[in-house]
Amino acid sequence: MCKRKRLCAVIxxxxxxxxxxxxxxxxxxxxxxxxxxxxxxxxARFLIKEISIDNYKQMLGVGEANIxxxxxxxxxxxxxxxxxxxxxxxxxxxxxxxxxxFARVKTRITQILFVLLLVTMVLPAYSVMLPLYRIMIGLNxxxxxxxxxxxxxSAFMPLAIWIMRSFFESVPTGIEESxxxxxxxxxxxxLLILPLAMPGIIAAAIISFLSVWSQYAIPLxxxxxxxxxxxxxxxxxxxxxxxxxxxxxxxxxxxxxxxxIIVIFLNRFLVSGLTKGAVK
Amino acid sequence: xxxxxxxxxxxxxxxxxxxxxxxxxxxxxxxxFLVLVGPSGCGKTTVLRMIAGLEEITEGEVFIGEQKVNxxxxxxxxxxxxxxxYALYPHLTVFGNIAYPLKQRKIKGVKxxxxxxxxxxxxxxxxxxxxxxxxxxPKELSGGERQRVALARAMxxxxxxxLMDEPLSNLDAQLRSVTRSEILKLHRQxxxxxxxxxxxxxxxxxxxxxxxxxxHGVVQQIDTPYEVFxxxxxxxxxxxxxxxxxxxxxxxxxxxxxKTSIVIEELGVCLExxxxxxxxxxxxxxxxxENIIVTEAEKNGVKMQVDHSELMGTETILxxxxxxxxxxxxxxxxDYRGEKEVNIQFDKEKIHFFSKITxxxxxxxxxxxxxxxxxxxxxx
Numbered sequence: 001m002c003k004r005k006r007l008c009a010v011i012x013x014x015x016x017x018x019x020x021x022x023x024x025x026x027x028x029x030x031x032x033x034x035x036x037x038x039x040x041x042x043x044a045r046f047l048i049k050e051i052s053i054d055n056y057k058q059m060l061g062v063g064e065a066n067i068x069x070x071x072x073x074x075x076x077x078x079x080x081x082x083x084x085x086x087x088x089x090x091x092x093x094x095x096x097x098x099x100x101x102f103a104r105v106k107t108r109i110t111q112i113l114f115v116l117l118l119v120t121m122v123l124p125a126y127s128v129m130l131p132l133y134r135i136m137i138g139l140n141x142x143x144x145x146x147x148x149x150x151x152x153x154s155a156f157m158p159l160a161i162w163i164m165r166s167f168f169e170s171v172p173t174g175i176e177e178s179x180x181x182x183x184x185x186x187x188x189x190x191l192l193i194l195p196l197a198m199p200g201i202i203a204a205a206i207i208s209f210l211s212v213w214s215q216y217a218i219p220l221x222x223x224x225x226x227x228x229x230x231x232x233x234x235x236x237x238x239x240x241x242x243x244x245x246x247x248x249x250x251x252x253x254x255x256x257x258x259x260x261i262i263v264i265f266l267n268r269f270l271v272s273g274l275t276k277g278a279v280k
Numbered sequence: 281x282x283x284x285x286x287x288x289x290x291x292x293x294x295x296x297x298x299x300x301x302x303x304x305x306x307x308x309x310x311x312x313f314l315v316l317v318g319p320s321g322c323g324k325t326t327v328l329r330m331i332a333g334l335e336e337i338t339e340g341e342v343f344i345g346e347q348k349v350n351x352x353x354x355x356x357x358x359x360x361x362x363x364x365x366y367a368l369y370p371h372l373t374v375f376g377n378i379a380y381p382l383k384q385r386k387i388k389g390v391k392x393x394x395x396x397x398x399x400x401x402x403x404x405x406x407x408x409x410x411x412x413x414x415x416x417x418p419k420e421l422s423g424g425e426r427q428r429v430a431l432a433r434a435m436x437x438x439x440x441x442x443l444m445d446e447p448l449s450n451l452d453a454q455l456r457s458v459t460r461s462e463i464l465k466l467h468r469q470x471x472x473x474x475x476x477x478x479x480x481x482x483x484x485x486x487x488x489x490x491x492x493x494x495x496h497g498v499v500q501q502i503d504t505p506y507e508v509f510x511x512x513x514x515x516x517x518x519x520x521x522x523x524x525x526x527x528x529x530x531x532x533x534x535x536x537x538x539k540t541s542i543v544i545e546e547l548g549v550c551l552e553x554x555x556x557x558x559x560x561x562x563x564x565x566x567x568x569x570e571n572i573i574v575t576e577a578e579k580n581g582v583k584m585q586v587d588h589s590e591l592m593g594t595e596t597i598l599x600x601x602x603x604x605x606x607x608x609x610x611x612x613x614x615d616y617r618g619e620k621e622v623n624i625q626f627d628k629e630k631i632h633f634f635s636k637i638t639x640x641x642x643x644x645x646x647x648x649x650x651x652x653x654x655x656x657x658x659x660x
Contacts, residue, residue: 174367177334180354181361182433183384195371 025256032056032249039246055250069237073251076233081258082145083219083229084212087152091160091208092201094153099164099200100190104173114165121158129221136222148223152212160204167200168193202269210259230255282345282440283473284308284331290339291326291497300326301497304340308441313467313474315488317481319520323497324477328443331475333357344440355384360434361443365450366426368418368433375401375414378432385437400436407466408432424455435466441473448483460487481521485509493517515564515639518632524569524597526632527607531565533558542633542644546605547582551631552648563642564634569597571630572609574622581623582651589616600624625649 027046031039035052057063061070102114132151133142141147171193179189194201216231223229228236234251237244263270285308291301301323308314316324329335331342333354342349349357360381368377378401382392392400405411408428418426427447434442447463448456464487467474478484484491485505492502493516501513512518518526529544535557542551544565551565575581584600584607596613599606600622609624616622626649633644 172365172367174363174365175369177332177354178361178363178367178433179369179380179384180334181332181357181359182381183355185353185355188384192369 028249028252031245032253034246036246055246056253058247059250059254069247072228072233072236073230073254076228076230077254079145079223079227080213080229080231080255083148083152083223083227084209084258086145086149087156087212088205088209090149090153091157092205094157095160095164095204096194096197096201098157098161100168102161102165103168104176117158117161120154121162125155125217129217133221143223143226145223145227148219148227148229151218151222152215155218156208156211160208163204163207164197164200167197171196199269202266206262206266206270209262213259283310283312284441284475285343286327286331286340287343288340289327289330289337289342291323291330291335292338299338299497301330304497304499306492306499306502308473308475310473311471313464313476313487313489315484315491316475316477316494317484317491317520318479318494320479322494324479324494325445326497327494328361328445328475328477331441332359332361332443358440359443360437360439360441362430362434362445362447364446366418366430366447368426368429370418372417373414374405374410374416374418374421374429377418377429378405378410378414378436381433381437404432404436407469408435423450423452424459427451427459431463431466435470438470439472441475442470444474444476446478447476448478449480463487481523485521493520495520511641512632513641515566515634518566518634518641522568524608524610526566526568527572527609528564528566529605531563531633533561533563541650542646547602548652549582549626550650551626551628551646552650553644554647555643555645558633558635558642558644560635560637562636564636566632566634567626567630569608569610571627572607573625573627574598574609574611574616575625576619576623579623580651581625583621583623586620586622598622625651 030046030048032055033051033053034048035050035054038048038050058066059070059073061067061074102110136142136147136151139147141150175193175196176189179192180186184192214231215229219227219229219232220235224232230251234248234255237248237251284306286304286306289301289304289306290299292299304327306314306327316327318324326335330337331344333349333352337350344357344359369380372380379397382397382400385392401414402411405414408431410425410428410432413421413425413429418429421429427450430447444463448459451459460483463476476483476487484493485508488505490502491505491508493500493508495516501508501517503511503513508517508521512521515528519528529546531542531544531551534541534543534550540553540557542553542563542565543549544551573581582602584602587599587601587606589599590597591613594613595610596616598609598611598616600609628646628649631646633642633646634640635642
């Protein structure tokens with residue numbers, strides 16, 4: 001009986017926590033499905049009677065829509081995808097190579113370098129904003145996909161390297177040693193054990209992708225028009241005189257969709273990746 | 281195929297000043313089966329890893345064949361190694377594991393063709409009786425099967441030498457003795473240099489053409505198993521080789537005008553020496569349990585109490601005590617069951633004498649044993 005009571009308590013608490021964390025998302029879904037005329041009705045209700053997909057249509061440019069909005073939306077969406085995928089790819093390549101070296105070559109120099117790398121993680125991003133801006137102007141990379149990707153790589157690489165290092169440390173060295181003796185070079189032996197570090201690679205990739213995808217401050221400064229991603233685009237939907245909450249919510253829905261899909265399908269890698277980094 | 285030469289080799293890990301291997305000189309002949317044996321932490325695995333190139337060499341030179349290999353990468357040394365935990369590639373099948381060394385190598389710049397690889401892997405897998413496992417993964421194999429796959433992977437190409445790091449220590453006793461003789465058979469077949477590391481002295485005695493006994497990073501004796509067992513170079517080798525271990529007694533040298541004798545006061549035994557006289561007055565005498573002759577209590581000998589006995593099958597190990605002195609002897613099980621008191625005598629040709637200071641074997645020969653030669657401990 002006691003067990004049952006405890007189970008009930010756990011279920012109720014979980015449900016409360018889930019409601020608490022999902023409510024804002026729910027409100028966004030509700031708003032995105034609201035008709036323009038109902039938007040400003042008072043008092044506002046959570047459950048709505050009539051569902052309208054006008055906002056989504058307008059975003060995607062179906063039917064009677066503002067062509068400019070939908071075109072900007074598409075550009076921003078592709079910018080986001082491009083920036084996130086490119087940065088993730090670069091981060092992973094660097095993190096695998098660097099993580100392997102940090103895990104296997106334990107000299108004083110590598111240890112100092114690793115600590116320096118971790119120090120960059122605790123620096124607030126805003127403190128380097130101004131010098132970065134100067135550099136980007138100098139390199140002519142302001143408001144380009146390449147520019148923001150470079151910034152993202154430098155910002156999220158340390159965490160990915162850290163995760164990869166923990167993973168490589170958990171792979172026994174015997175396998176590589178045996179590969180060396182069997183005639184592989186160091187890099188080939190690393191490629192041989194790469195499948196064993198795959199959960200780590202996936203975890204590092206997910207974390208990097210999600211971090212890049214949800215960036216706002218950096219693209220706001222460095223990619224304000226041509227290379228503008230979704231997060232920044234959403235803010236442009238509010239004009240001087242009016243704020244179209246329905247449209248913003250619909251755009252928000254498109255923005256949270258990719259991360260949600262990733263987390264649902266790959267969360268088991270995420271858990272194993274993060275705990276390995278933590279427990280070591 | 282090639283011999284291996286270690287010339288004044290020393291190893292010292294980065295963060296410590298202590299040498300784990302000190303001034304090691306070892307010449308391993310071509311096609312020889314050399315066993316490195318010693319207690320854990322004596323540096324034997326480090327020596328093997330230095331030959332393989334997995335460990336940097338702090339001092340000295342290592343040659344494989346004619347070539348100095350100090351700075352050569354492991355892949356360029358052309359050796360094969362079997363690890364203690366086998367180190368199979370977990371995500372490759374048995375076939376993939378055995379084929380891996382072939383895929384990495386080229387002969388005169390040409391890679392092995394798929395056909396050649398398949399043929400070679402099949403041949404070696406039949407030899408090691410793993411041909412029915414080729415499509416399985418290492419985690420689906422038993423310990424013995426993994427061991428065979430590791431051996432097959434090492435033998436699939438023809439390396440200059442095989443290095444084995446305690447390959448049998450993860451197997452159960454029965455499988456160990458079977459695999460032991462199989463490795464010997466393989467050694468005869470492939471006719472290549474083998475360097476075999478173990479802490480098990482039975483393995484060392486049964487397998488090696490020669491044995492190198494190591495302790496604290498120093499080689500104590502390199503010789504044939506026979507010599508190591510019957511003529512141990514020093515106290516450590518005498519203690520380490522042989523099971524149960526040798527019995528040791530404090531003894532004093534009694535110099536007389538005509539004859540020198542060595543007295544073991546605790547037992548009241550005088551040992552007559554007919555070779556040179558040792559310089560020291562206090563020495564150590566040692567005798568193996570199987571060289572102690574046990575007679576019935578009525579007969580002449582040193583009287584000992586039986587503390588307890590261990591049955592080993594056809595033989596029994598008796599633990600004998602007399603005052604504070606303890607010694608072990610090996611007797612046929614049938615002869616001394618349930619005896620409380622026995623008399624012992626020594627096989628005079630099998631007694632070893634060691635210096636107390638240098639611990640070296642003094643090389644003395646005993647020509648006669650007199651029992652009860654001291655007042656007070658006379659045979660009663």
